[in-house]
Amino acid sequence: MKSWIQNRRVGFVPTMGFLHEGHLALVRRAKKENDAVVVSIFVNPTQFGPKEDFGKYPRNLKKDLAFLKKERVDAVFVPSVSDLYPDGVKATVKAGPLSKPLEGKFRPGHFDGVCTVVAKLFDVVRPSRAYFGQKDFQQCLVIKEMVDRLKLPVKIVVCPTVREKDGLALSSRNVYLSPQERTMAPVLHQTLLQAKKDLHAGENPRNVEKTAATVLTLMGFKVQYFSIADAETLAPIVNAALKKKVNGKRRPVVIAAAAYFGKTRLIDNVLFRA
Secondary structure, eight states, X not given: OTTTTTTSOEEEEEEOSSOOHHHHHHHHHHHHHSSEXXXXXXXXXXXXXXXXXXXXXXXXXXXXXXXXXXXXXXXXEOOOHHHHOTTOSOOOSOOOGGGSSTHHHHSTTHHHHHHHHHHHHHHHHOOSEEXXXXXXXXXXXXXXXXXXXXXXXXXXXXEOOOBOTTSOBOOGGGGGSOHHHHHHTTHHHHHHHHHHHHHHTTOOHHHHHHHHHHHHHHTTEEEEEEEEEETTTOOBOOHHHHHOEETTEEOEEEEEEEEEETTEEEEEEEEEEO
Protein backbone atom coordinates (compact mmCIF):
# COMPACT_ATOMS: atom_id res chain seq x y z
CA MET A 1 0.00 0.00 0.00
CA LYS A 2 2.87 2.38 0.75
CA SER A 3 4.09 2.34 -2.86
CA TRP A 4 0.56 2.76 -4.16
CA ILE A 5 -0.05 5.95 -2.17
CA GLN A 6 3.29 7.55 -2.92
CA ASN A 7 2.95 11.20 -3.96
CA ARG A 8 -0.85 11.13 -3.52
CA ARG A 9 -2.96 12.93 -0.96
CA VAL A 10 -4.77 10.10 0.78
CA GLY A 11 -7.91 10.53 2.82
CA PHE A 12 -8.47 7.76 5.35
CA VAL A 13 -11.70 6.69 7.05
CA PRO A 14 -11.08 4.08 9.77
CA THR A 15 -14.22 2.13 10.69
CA MET A 16 -15.35 -0.97 12.54
CA GLY A 17 -17.75 -1.80 9.73
CA PHE A 18 -21.54 -2.21 9.73
CA LEU A 19 -21.52 1.02 7.79
CA HIS A 20 -24.27 3.64 7.78
CA GLU A 21 -24.76 7.15 6.41
CA GLY A 22 -22.53 8.59 9.09
CA HIS A 23 -19.57 6.62 7.76
CA LEU A 24 -20.48 7.40 4.17
CA ALA A 25 -20.58 11.13 4.95
CA LEU A 26 -16.95 10.83 6.07
CA VAL A 27 -16.10 9.01 2.84
CA ARG A 28 -17.71 11.74 0.72
CA ARG A 29 -15.87 14.48 2.59
CA ALA A 30 -12.60 12.59 2.12
CA LYS A 31 -13.24 12.22 -1.61
CA LYS A 32 -13.66 15.98 -1.97
CA GLU A 33 -10.41 16.80 -0.22
CA ASN A 34 -7.94 14.13 -1.40
CA ASP A 35 -6.56 12.34 -4.46
CA ALA A 36 -7.52 8.91 -3.13
CA VAL A 37 -9.63 7.49 -0.32
CA VAL A 38 -8.92 4.41 1.80
CA VAL A 39 -11.47 2.90 4.19
CA SER A 40 -10.52 0.32 6.79
CA ILE A 41 -12.91 -2.19 8.33
CA PHE A 42 -11.63 -3.74 11.53
CA VAL A 43 -13.41 -4.52 14.80
CA ASN A 44 -10.56 -3.74 17.18
CA PRO A 45 -10.43 -6.08 20.19
CA THR A 46 -8.17 -3.85 22.29
CA GLN A 47 -10.79 -1.12 22.68
CA PHE A 48 -13.44 -3.42 24.14
CA GLY A 49 -13.61 -4.18 27.85
CA PRO A 50 -14.11 -7.75 29.13
CA LYS A 51 -17.85 -7.22 29.63
CA GLU A 52 -18.43 -5.27 26.40
CA ASP A 53 -19.90 -6.39 23.09
CA PHE A 54 -16.86 -7.36 20.99
CA GLY A 55 -18.25 -10.78 20.13
CA LYS A 56 -21.72 -9.45 19.36
CA TYR A 57 -20.67 -6.23 17.62
CA PRO A 58 -22.69 -6.08 14.36
CA ARG A 59 -20.80 -7.15 11.25
CA ASN A 60 -21.79 -7.36 7.58
CA LEU A 61 -18.72 -7.19 5.37
CA LYS A 62 -20.58 -8.01 2.14
CA LYS A 63 -22.98 -5.11 2.63
CA ASP A 64 -20.14 -2.79 3.68
CA LEU A 65 -18.15 -3.55 0.54
CA ALA A 66 -21.22 -2.92 -1.62
CA PHE A 67 -21.67 0.51 0.00
CA LEU A 68 -18.02 1.40 -0.57
CA LYS A 69 -18.08 0.18 -4.16
CA LYS A 70 -21.02 2.49 -4.81
CA GLU A 71 -19.07 5.37 -3.26
CA ARG A 72 -16.10 4.48 -5.51
CA VAL A 73 -13.48 4.45 -2.79
CA ASP A 74 -10.00 3.64 -4.05
CA ALA A 75 -9.13 0.92 -1.56
CA VAL A 76 -10.66 -0.99 1.35
CA PHE A 77 -8.33 -2.38 3.99
CA VAL A 78 -9.77 -5.35 5.91
CA PRO A 79 -6.97 -6.66 8.13
CA SER A 80 -7.18 -9.68 10.41
CA VAL A 81 -6.35 -9.49 14.11
CA SER A 82 -3.02 -11.21 13.41
CA ASP A 83 -2.22 -8.65 10.71
CA LEU A 84 -2.38 -5.77 13.18
CA TYR A 85 -1.37 -7.66 16.32
CA PRO A 86 1.25 -10.21 15.22
CA ASP A 87 2.72 -10.28 18.73
CA GLY A 88 -0.63 -10.81 20.44
CA VAL A 89 -3.61 -8.63 21.27
CA LYS A 90 -2.49 -5.86 23.57
CA ALA A 91 -2.61 -2.08 23.69
CA THR A 92 0.84 -0.54 23.28
CA VAL A 93 0.11 3.15 22.62
CA LYS A 94 -1.10 4.95 25.72
CA ALA A 95 -3.75 7.64 25.48
CA GLY A 96 -3.07 11.03 27.04
CA PRO A 97 -4.85 12.79 29.93
CA LEU A 98 -7.87 13.71 27.79
CA SER A 99 -8.80 10.02 27.97
CA LYS A 100 -9.40 10.10 31.73
CA PRO A 101 -12.80 11.84 32.20
CA LEU A 102 -16.19 10.93 30.72
CA GLU A 103 -15.73 7.71 28.71
CA GLY A 104 -12.49 6.98 30.54
CA LYS A 105 -14.27 6.61 33.88
CA PHE A 106 -16.58 3.91 32.55
CA ARG A 107 -14.38 2.24 29.92
CA PRO A 108 -10.89 1.93 31.43
CA GLY A 109 -8.28 1.09 28.79
CA HIS A 110 -10.66 1.86 25.94
CA PHE A 111 -8.71 4.81 24.58
CA ASP A 112 -5.39 2.98 24.90
CA GLY A 113 -6.89 0.43 22.52
CA VAL A 114 -8.16 3.16 20.21
CA CYS A 115 -4.79 4.91 20.08
CA THR A 116 -2.97 1.63 19.47
CA VAL A 117 -5.10 0.57 16.51
CA VAL A 118 -5.27 4.05 14.97
CA ALA A 119 -1.48 4.40 15.16
CA LYS A 120 -1.10 0.99 13.51
CA LEU A 121 -3.56 1.89 10.75
CA PHE A 122 -1.87 5.23 10.12
CA ASP A 123 1.46 3.40 9.75
CA VAL A 124 0.00 1.13 7.07
CA VAL A 125 -2.13 3.64 5.14
CA ARG A 126 0.08 6.75 5.55
CA PRO A 127 -2.83 9.18 5.08
CA SER A 128 -2.62 12.93 4.62
CA ARG A 129 -5.94 13.32 6.40
CA ALA A 130 -8.04 11.02 8.58
CA TYR A 131 -11.76 11.51 9.10
CA PHE A 132 -13.77 10.96 12.26
CA GLY A 133 -17.31 11.82 13.37
CA GLN A 134 -18.15 14.33 16.09
CA LYS A 135 -20.41 11.80 17.81
CA ASP A 136 -17.21 10.34 19.25
CA PHE A 137 -16.02 13.78 20.34
CA GLN A 138 -13.74 12.70 23.16
CA GLN A 139 -12.16 10.07 20.89
CA CYS A 140 -11.37 12.81 18.37
CA LEU A 141 -9.62 14.88 21.04
CA VAL A 142 -7.65 11.88 22.26
CA ILE A 143 -6.52 10.97 18.74
CA LYS A 144 -5.55 14.58 17.96
CA GLU A 145 -3.42 14.67 21.12
CA MET A 146 -1.77 11.36 20.18
CA VAL A 147 -0.98 12.62 16.69
CA ASP A 148 0.61 15.77 18.11
CA ARG A 149 2.54 13.86 20.78
CA LEU A 150 3.91 11.27 18.36
CA LYS A 151 4.42 13.88 15.64
CA LEU A 152 2.50 11.83 13.09
CA PRO A 153 2.18 13.53 9.66
CA VAL A 154 -1.61 13.37 9.40
CA LYS A 155 -4.35 15.96 9.83
CA ILE A 156 -7.38 14.88 11.87
CA VAL A 157 -10.64 16.10 10.35
CA VAL A 158 -13.73 16.02 12.57
CA CYS A 159 -17.05 15.97 10.70
CA PRO A 160 -20.53 16.81 12.03
CA THR A 161 -22.64 14.05 13.54
CA VAL A 162 -25.12 12.58 11.07
CA ARG A 163 -28.58 12.06 12.54
CA GLU A 164 -31.90 10.45 11.81
CA LYS A 165 -34.78 12.85 11.12
CA ASP A 166 -35.83 12.63 14.78
CA GLY A 167 -32.35 13.60 16.00
CA LEU A 168 -30.93 10.22 17.00
CA ALA A 169 -27.21 10.09 16.19
CA LEU A 170 -26.43 7.35 13.69
CA SER A 171 -24.53 4.46 15.24
CA SER A 172 -23.89 0.85 14.32
CA ARG A 173 -25.18 -0.07 17.78
CA ASN A 174 -28.62 1.42 17.10
CA VAL A 175 -29.51 -1.96 15.59
CA TYR A 176 -29.64 -3.26 19.18
CA LEU A 177 -32.63 -1.03 20.00
CA SER A 178 -36.06 -2.63 20.09
CA PRO A 179 -38.78 -0.82 18.07
CA GLN A 180 -40.15 0.75 21.26
CA GLU A 181 -36.69 1.77 22.45
CA ARG A 182 -35.91 3.25 19.03
CA THR A 183 -38.97 5.50 19.37
CA MET A 184 -37.75 6.86 22.71
CA ALA A 185 -34.00 6.99 22.02
CA PRO A 186 -34.05 10.54 20.51
CA VAL A 187 -34.86 11.86 23.99
CA LEU A 188 -31.12 11.80 24.65
CA HIS A 189 -30.44 14.36 21.92
CA GLN A 190 -33.48 16.42 22.91
CA THR A 191 -32.16 16.60 26.48
CA LEU A 192 -28.77 17.79 25.23
CA LEU A 193 -30.44 20.57 23.24
CA GLN A 194 -32.54 21.60 26.25
CA ALA A 195 -29.40 21.75 28.38
CA LYS A 196 -27.83 24.11 25.85
CA LYS A 197 -30.91 26.36 26.06
CA ASP A 198 -30.77 26.31 29.85
CA LEU A 199 -27.11 27.35 29.82
CA HIS A 200 -27.84 30.23 27.48
CA ALA A 201 -30.64 31.26 29.85
CA GLY A 202 -28.05 31.63 32.60
CA GLU A 203 -28.65 28.50 34.65
CA ASN A 204 -25.80 27.01 36.67
CA PRO A 205 -24.03 24.22 34.70
CA ARG A 206 -24.08 21.76 37.62
CA ASN A 207 -27.83 22.28 38.08
CA VAL A 208 -28.36 21.78 34.35
CA GLU A 209 -26.42 18.51 34.50
CA LYS A 210 -28.45 17.26 37.47
CA THR A 211 -31.77 18.20 35.88
CA ALA A 212 -30.86 16.52 32.60
CA ALA A 213 -29.73 13.33 34.33
CA THR A 214 -32.96 13.25 36.33
CA VAL A 215 -35.09 13.71 33.20
CA LEU A 216 -33.26 10.92 31.37
CA THR A 217 -33.57 8.59 34.36
CA LEU A 218 -37.31 9.21 34.57
CA MET A 219 -37.56 8.39 30.85
CA GLY A 220 -35.93 5.01 31.40
CA PHE A 221 -32.27 5.75 30.63
CA LYS A 222 -29.45 4.52 32.87
CA VAL A 223 -27.19 7.57 32.82
CA GLN A 224 -23.44 7.12 33.11
CA TYR A 225 -22.57 10.76 32.65
CA PHE A 226 -24.08 14.05 31.53
CA SER A 227 -21.30 16.62 31.46
CA ILE A 228 -20.93 20.28 30.52
CA ALA A 229 -17.25 20.77 29.80
CA ASP A 230 -14.63 22.85 28.05
CA ALA A 231 -14.47 21.44 24.51
CA GLU A 232 -10.66 21.61 24.45
CA THR A 233 -9.72 20.32 27.91
CA LEU A 234 -12.90 18.45 28.99
CA ALA A 235 -12.65 20.25 32.34
CA PRO A 236 -16.06 20.96 33.93
CA ILE A 237 -17.46 24.37 32.99
CA VAL A 238 -18.57 26.80 35.68
CA ASN A 239 -20.76 29.87 35.22
CA ALA A 240 -17.86 32.33 35.33
CA ALA A 241 -15.97 30.40 32.66
CA LEU A 242 -18.91 30.63 30.26
CA LYS A 243 -18.47 34.40 30.14
CA LYS A 244 -14.72 34.40 29.53
CA LYS A 245 -13.38 34.51 26.00
CA VAL A 246 -10.52 32.33 24.77
CA ASN A 247 -8.16 34.03 22.31
CA GLY A 248 -10.82 36.66 21.69
CA LYS A 249 -13.53 34.08 20.95
CA ARG A 250 -16.39 32.74 23.00
CA ARG A 251 -15.40 29.64 24.98
CA PRO A 252 -15.93 26.28 23.18
CA VAL A 253 -18.30 24.08 25.16
CA VAL A 254 -19.33 20.47 24.77
CA ILE A 255 -22.33 18.90 26.46
CA ALA A 256 -21.68 15.17 26.36
CA ALA A 257 -23.73 12.24 27.58
CA ALA A 258 -23.62 8.48 27.74
CA ALA A 259 -26.53 6.33 28.86
CA TYR A 260 -27.87 2.84 28.49
CA PHE A 261 -31.35 2.50 27.07
CA GLY A 262 -32.32 -1.08 27.59
CA LYS A 263 -29.17 -3.00 26.72
CA THR A 264 -27.94 -0.41 24.21
CA ARG A 265 -25.28 2.12 25.15
CA LEU A 266 -25.87 5.48 23.47
CA ILE A 267 -23.48 8.42 23.38
CA ASP A 268 -24.08 11.89 21.97
CA ASN A 269 -22.96 15.47 22.37
CA VAL A 270 -23.66 19.06 21.41
CA LEU A 271 -20.76 21.37 20.57
CA PHE A 272 -21.06 25.17 20.59
CA ARG A 273 -19.51 28.41 21.78
CA ALA A 274 -20.90 29.85 24.99
